[in-house]
Amino acid sequence: MILDTNPEEQTSNPVTPPEQDIRITPFIRTIWAEIILWTFVCLGLTVLYLVLSGFFVFTNRNPLLNQELQSVQYFSYFVSILFVLWPVWYSFKFATMLKNGMETDEMDSITDGFKYFRYNYAFYGILALIYIGFIVLMFFLLFVIGSLANTR
């Protein structure tokens, strides 16, 4: 019976562990340092990819495309750069601020770093939602066009 037991024993029940705080332990610091390193590797490779693809776009002429389509290709390259550089900037801010915060033990810097970390994934999430919206709209339009064609 629960009522028969000592209140001291009830608080040390193994089924409900005692409340504990989340702490930034040395283990977490090591993992964060590795995350910063790999984030910088990702950023470096992405920037290298942008430079190489820019070189490829501007130095080679696709024989299948005429002059107007070539300018469309340039425009789409600049738009894609914008969409790539935006999250790259967030990741860069996250990595640099977290690194700085860990080095100087400044909690504000760490907090700001994780704010950019959140922005990064919010950006990808909103972009994914927009894509899903486009796909749904496309299916809806196809359905409407198909049903209109059947009625004629």
Add this chain to the structure above:
Amino acid sequence: MEILDDDYTRNELTEEGGNLPYELFHNWILTGKWTVFLAILGFIFTGLFALVGSLAGTMVTLFAQLETAGNPVYSMISRFFQYGMLGVLIVVGILAFYYYFLYQFGSNLQNAVRYKNQSQFEQAWVNYRNYVRMSAILIGIGMLLYIVAMVLFAAHPYSTPIPIAE
């Protein structure tokens, strides 16, 4: 929207949490929600990729076996798709692991913040470390493939450089 609602997360969190500020927990729990959402989308994408890849392979093999028996082109394509199916399986396996790490990160981070569980908190960041490491490796492989494709395209006789304006 629930994900973006500040009050929703504010109610879930307590003001405690050692010496860590409230904003940090707020950022972590929202990041966890977005990453779980993205990971679920990734799983759906991986499933669709597996479905389309397997259907394409099966259809080409069927075409090769039916009315086009003896056609060297179809037999060559079907042979290619046998290896292609292996490639699809490998890609599906890699993507499944990739999004699994992201999902584990997001769900563990949310649970760690909600229930103040240190071991889940550590597990979340280990998973995120694995995810970022895998991202770097995949971007590196993609870069190599891109460079190879670029060199092959540049070596094509129809590919001519843009003349420099004088």
